[in-house]
Amino acid sequence: xxxxxxxxxxxxxxxxxxxxxxxxxxxxxxxxxxxxxxxxxxxxxxxxxxxxxxxxxxxxxxxxxxxxxxxxxxxxxxxxxxxxxxxxxxxxxxxxxxxxxxxxxxxxxxxxxxxxxxxxxxx
Numbered sequence: 001x002x003x004x005x006x007x008x009x010x011x012x013x014x015x016x017x018x019x020x021x022x023x024x025x026x027x028x029x030x031x032x033x034x035x036x037x038x039x040x041x042x043x044x045x046x047x048x049x050x051x052x053x054x055x056x057x058x059x060x061x062x063x064x065x066x067x068x069x070x071x072x073x074x075x076x077x078x079x080x081x082x083x084x085x086x087x088x089x090x091x092x093x094x095x096x097x098x099x100x101x102x103x104x105x106x107x108x109x110x111x112x113x114x115x116x117x118x119x120x121x122x123x
Contacts, residue, residue, distance in 0.1 A: 002026040002112040004095045009117030012085055016121070020080040022095030022114055030073035033102040035110060036080045038091035038119075045094070047105035049080060056101075063089075085121045092116040 008020040020036070033052050039045040049069035050058045057069050068081040078095060096110035104110075 002029070002032065002097050004097060004112055004114035006093065006095050006114040006117040009093060009119045011120045011122065013123050014086055014121055016085050017081070017083045018085060018119060020082065020093055020095075020117060020119070022078045022080075024076045024078070024095075024097065026076070028099075029076045032097040032099055032112075033110075034069075034071055034078040035096045035098075035105075036069060036078075037094045037096055037107060037110075038089075039094070039116075040088075040091040043091075045107050047107075048093070050102075050105070051078065052101040054101075058105075060105075082119070085119075087121050090119060090121050092118050 003025045005023045031053050035050045036048040037045050038048050047060050051069045051071050066084045071078045094116045095114040097112040098110045
């Protein structure tokens with residue numbers, strides 16, 4: 001069992017940076033794939049970034065080169081560093097997890113979810 005709690009969202013101007021955090025409970029945190037999804041108003045939830053146990057990462061094309069996912073297994077934390085933010089990055093960002101190294105970018109695959117944190121990019 002994992003419980004996930006996101007933080008770090010807010011209102012920023014285009015071009016700014018923001019760092020999201022996700023705190024997890026659970027003894028075997030290091031064995032989980034950790035993923036960030038986002039959902040903009042009126043749109044489906046979409047994959048943003050994934051990090052496996054061991055640190056291998058994968059990104060959606062829309063954020064590649066601007067966002068960085070990382071994890072601190074000792075602290076049971078996963079992070080999303082977002083740079084050069086654009087208005088189209090505005091969404092609720094969710095942290096999700098599934099046991100093992102999972103390739104899927106489908107929301108249905110992940111069985112642990114946080115409550116989300118709002119990111120708004122606007123001038």
